[in-house]
Amino acid sequence: MKHTLAIRDLTLKHRQRTLVDRADLTLKAGEVHALVGASGSGKSLTCLGILDLLPPGVHSSGASLLLDGQRVEAASLRGREVALVLQNPRSAFNPVRSLRQHALETLQARSIQGAEAERLIHATLLEVGLFDGQRVLDSFAFQLSGGMLQRMMIALALLADSRFLLADEPTSDLDVVAQARFLDLLERLVAQRHLGVLLITHDMGVVARCADQVTVMAHGRIVEQADVHTLFHAPQSQEARTLLAAHHSLTMENCPA
CATH class of the missing domain: 1.10.260 (434 Repressor (Amino-terminal Domain))
Known part of the structure; x- marks a missing residue:
């Protein structure tokens, strides 16, 4: 259990509505773990839930956070063992x-x-x-x-x-050149610094390039977890198949010349 960050049984609610239902995730140092799903599937909330940085009105119940197998509190990890990279980086800095x-x-x-x-x-x-x-x-x-x-x-x-990096849609606001440079940097740091990364994205091209493991969410639940090769070649969930079909359509893969 060395060099792992795990969240167990993460359940997030707003009033009586369940937004994330008993999610389990394990990040390993030196690997990129992609968390994918359609908009509104609960990806970003899961990321924020790991560090207990939830929006007003959303609360967590019953989750366990484990660093190298030992239970810890999120507040002791934020900005130390675990860092967060947001979709809109400007909001993360004091102006x-x-x-x-x-x-x-x-x-x-x-x-x-x-x-x-x-x-x-x-x-x-x-x-x-x-x-x-x-x-x-x-x-x-x-x-x-x-x-x-x-x-x-x-x-x-x-x-x-920090040993772990949580990156929430880090490339979505960047142009294509900046996206490529960011992903180059991320891959290099994972290899050289042995960072463990949770990469939240809906871009399956990014997943294919960077990810080692993939977790698929739909309607607040994890519906599939697999290594990236297995997911792309033998997806088991309808959500994964839909995401891959959209990716193939956008990239014109498997289309006749």
Whole structure:
């Protein structure tokens, strides 16, 4: 059970309505686990539920969060063992604080300050492909592109020395070039840093490229879990078959010339 993050029996409700019903997920270091499903299937809520960052009115009941097999509280993991990358990265930054202030605050939690902090920040920005580090650090979130802010969010996760990354539709607001660069970065960090990633997406092309394991959700329930090769070649659930049919249609796969 080394280097795993698991959620067991996650149930989320709003008043009497069940939004996510007894979901089980296990992330492993060095792997990308894709969570897929149609809009409204419960993917993003499941992601937020893992870290107990739920919208007002939504509550969790009975879930267990396990880090390397040991039960833990979500609050002890947020921004430490587990980092979150949001679909709209601009909303994750304090608009009146520079990105340098965000980075320094992250390192202060690890008791790293002064010259060592500056050295580590610049090295990490280079690692995530932010080569104009001085300008980036002096900027505020509104002054940078969405792709740059996505990379900065990953840089903050690396500065926090997080082992797991939860990425909620991280490429949906990026253009095609920025998407490709982001996925290149993600794959490299999984391999080099041995990150464990939960990648929430409806893009089966992204799944085919990046994922090792896939979980399929429909109407708040997990309906299928399989390795990526099995899912693409022998899907068992109707939801998976529908997603794959849409993917093949959009990419013109299996179509006559």
